[in-house]
Amino acid sequence: MRPVIDVLVVGAGIGGLTTALGLHAAGVGVRVVDAVDALRPVGVGINLLPHAVGALTEFGLGAELAATAVPTAGILHFDRHGNHIWGEPLGLARGHHWPQYSLHRGALQLILLDAVRDRLGESAVQTGTAFVRYAEPEGSGALRVTLRDVARAREFTVPVRTLVGADGLYSAVRNCLHPGEGPPLWNGVRMWRGVTEWEPVLGGRTMVIAGNNATTKLVVYPISREAETRGRALLNWVAEVRFPVHHHGAPGPVDWNRTGRLSDVLPHLSGWRIGDLDVPALLAATGSTGRILEYPMVDRDPLPWWGRGGVTLLGDAAHPMYPVGSSGGSQAILDAWALARCVALAGADRLGGLRAYEAERWGPANAVALANRAMPVDEVLRAVAERAPEGFARVEDVLTGEELAMLGEGYRRMRGSW
Numbered sequence: 001m002r003p004v005i006d007v008l009v010v011g012a013g014i015g016g017l018t019t020a021l022g023l024h025a026a027g028v029g030v031r032v033v034d035a036v037d038a039l040r041p042v043g044v045g046i047n048l049l050p051h052a053v054g055a056l057t058e059f060g061l062g063a064e065l066a067a068t069a070v071p072t073a074g075i076l077h078f079d080r081h082g083n084h085i086w087g088e089p090l091g092l093a094r095g096h097h098w099p100q101y102s103l104h105r106g107a108l109q110l111i112l113l114d115a116v117r118d119r120l121g122e123s124a125v126q127t128g129t130a131f132v133r134y135a136e137p138e139g140s141g142a143l144r145v146t147l148r149d150v151a152r153a154r155e156f157t158v159p160v161r162t163l164v165g166a167d168g169l170y171s172a173v174r175n176c177l178h179p180g181e182g183p184p185l186w187n188g189v190r191m192w193r194g195v196t197e198w199e200p201v202l203g204g205r206t207m208v209i210a211g212n213n214a215t216t217k218l219v220v221y222p223i224s225r226e227a228e229t230r231g232r233a234l235l236n237w238v239a240e241v242r243f244p245v246h247h248h249g250a251p252g253p254v255d256w257n258r259t260g261r262l263s264d265v266l267p268h269l270s271g272w273r274i275g276d277l278d279v280p281a282l283l284a285a286t287g288s289t290g291r292i293l294e295y296p297m298v299d300r301d302p303l304p305w306w307g308r309g310g311v312t313l314l315g316d317a318a319h320p321m322y323p324v325g326s327s328g329g330s331q332a333i334l335d336a337w338a339l340a341r342c343v344a345l346a347g348a349d350r351l352g353g354l355r356a357y358e359a360e361r362w363g364p365a366n367a368v369a370l371a372n373r374a375m376p377v378d379e380v381l382r383a384v385a386e387r388a389p390e391g392f393a394r395v396e397d398v399l400t401g402e403e404l405a406m407l408g409e410g411y412r413r414m415r416g417s418w
């Protein structure tokens with residue numbers, strides 16, 4: 001008979017690894033499994049809002065983040081011709097206690113993974129091990145969790161006191177709790193993403209957004225402190241292009257690592273220039289030196305509840321959201337922070353701790369997911385394009401003061417309150 005695992009976290013992504021760090025710090029035994037054969041630094045840029053940076057700093061990762069990430073100083077919006085619409089400071093420049101960081105998602109995952117292996121031991125994270133299902137045998141007090149050794153295609157069962165599903169958009173744990181949900185929901189936007197080294201843009205620590213989501217929108221920000229120290233910028237770019245939802249049918253299985261084609265995205269940004277940034281040249285350079293990724297913009301409807309008994313959900317498994325408000329990773333980290341605190345405070349009342357976590361996070365996380373779906377900022381950006389399709393000299397001639405204020409308010413909703 002195998003010993004009971006106190007907490008089994010399914011998924012060694014951003015949320016799952018942060019959960020392991022938090023629970024370990026709270027004195028709770030934890031193991032993590034992930035289906036992939038090895039955790040490689042895949043993905044492109046990701047943003048951490050100041051509250052999430054605060055949580056990771058509490059977990060002792062402040063120095064690693066500062067050495068790796070760019071502390072984003074502000075956000076600037078332009079129309080597709082490069083005319084300035086609006087901007088605001090971010091992170092420390094906005095008066096927050098912690099910076100807002102932009103970094104490579106793979107670098108963040110490896111910082112978390114190194115910390116977990118260092119503190120919990122090498123065997124705490126078991127890759128090549130997929131969650132399959134769980135059962136609750138009556139009277140045993142433990143869940144029977146079925147895992148699959150992916151390489152050997154062999155299933156085995158472990159006894160578990162608490163099961164945390166941090167297994168992302170296609171969460172198998174979520175599917176056990178809420179079967180028959182169907183595929184993720186696509187809004188018709190396809191995103192091409194890439195990373196390439198370039199000249200610093202607009203002061204070097206700026207998140208640049210141009211266009212709007214009715215047609216084409218571009219997001220560019222630097223993600224490497226190391227490149228910055230060499231006077232360069234490792235630029236992450238995302239081109240969001242809207243198609244009629246029936247254009248290519250449903251997006252098919254959503255894969256963060258799918259290769260996209262330069263020739264598909266380039267025509268949508270032909271002639272775009274934002275300040276000194278020659279957008280087609282940036283995209284072409286990525287196509288020639290690295291990989292372009294393509295990903296549909298998807299989410300799921302909010303769930304009525306996240307957990308039952310000794311099982312709960314966290315991060316994208318609980319509340320997948322459009323990656324538009326810098327919130328996906330940050331909300332997963334806030335979940336992990338809250339779960340560790342609630343479980344620690346509840347002591348022997350583990351089920352009470354799980355329900356307290358859900359009561360704390362269900363409302364705020366779903367509110368952010370729904371605000372990201374509504375994208376209030378884009379309503380104003382679309383109005384700019386409709387009223388001044390050929391550009392403008394003064395934004396005050398195009399937008400009212402109320403509409404300009406709506407941009408800041410829209411972002412506040414998309415980031416959540418803290």
Ligand SMILES: Cc1cc2nc3c(=O)[nH]c(=O)nc-3n(C[C@H](O)[C@H](O)[C@H](O)COP(=O)(O)OP(=O)(O)OC[C@H]3O[C@@H](n4cnc5c(N)ncnc54)[C@H](O)[C@@H]3O)c2cc1C
Nearest residue numbers: 011013014015035043044130131167168256315316328329
């Ligand atoms: C490969 C990858 C690349 C990404 N790239 C980006 C990016 O460039 N920019 C960005 O903003 N966001 C990216 N994301 C999404 C982003 O990480 C999340 O939106 C956010 O950080 C919330 O994280 P999460 O831990 O909830 O989920 P995720 O980070 O998605 O992690 C989920 C983990 O669960 C594992 N898993 C899935 N099913 C099972 C199973 N049955 N059994 C065991 N393990 C399982 C997956 O392998 C994965 O490691 C990426 C996600 C992945 C998985």
